[in-house]
Amino acid sequence: MDQVELFKALANKARLQILNWLKEPETHFPDYKASCGDNSVGVCVGHIQRKSGLTQSTVSEYLAVLQRAGLVNATRIGQWTYYQRNETAIKALGQLIATTL
Amino acid sequence: MDQVELFKALANKARLQILNWLKEPETHFPDYKASCGDNSVGVCVGHIQRKSGLTQSTVSEYLAVLQRAGLVNATRIGQWTYYQRNETAIKALGQLIATTL
């Protein structure tokens, strides 16, 4: 993964916010299981969008940015796309910075 | 320190390069002690500028960006400004990412 792209993805308030929300979905998205049958696959775009206050297109794009950077994983189920944090990648990034940077 | 500003500072190829060079000055700047009497204060702007191939103004600005983000420390001695990595801040950032992000 390109380091510059990784840092660019993180260099945005809204995207950092989203990443933080996804740490504890049940806390930040009280009804996130409701419309989405399965749990453990993450949070769907609509929930993130409504909480963020940004438009649907913007949130969709931002999630794509985070995914391209490897910071989140996407799972499409039916008409929903669920996003969850890629904890492995995030921890690896912490290591990378503390060592390689 | 603002996280967004921190990541913005890192979201640039040249600045990442400079940070990397400053990890081992004696390796990347063979003659970095020559024109600068004291060692251990870092590398002066001119050396970084010549190695980077960017203009003087650009490198000066980039170093200021890194400094504002807390990633490097600057020391002015005579007509030279020496820059060195802030290892403490960088390690702290690694921790921050692995935990808080």
Added chain:
DNA sequence: TAGGAATATCGGGAAAACCCGATATATATT
């Protein structure tokens, strides 16, 4: 104190990011 050398700041054109509304695509329902 005049001139030179190192660095910082200023002004700006070009490129990228931001974030939107409109539209397209994919899936589910009837």
Added chain:
DNA sequence: AATATATATCGGGTTTTCCCGATATTCCTA
């Protein structure tokens, strides 16, 4: 097949970043 819903993509105005040349500032030396 037609409609509705969730998400993705497109086009674009606005802001920010990139990186430059020109100029200003700081410090040293003759």
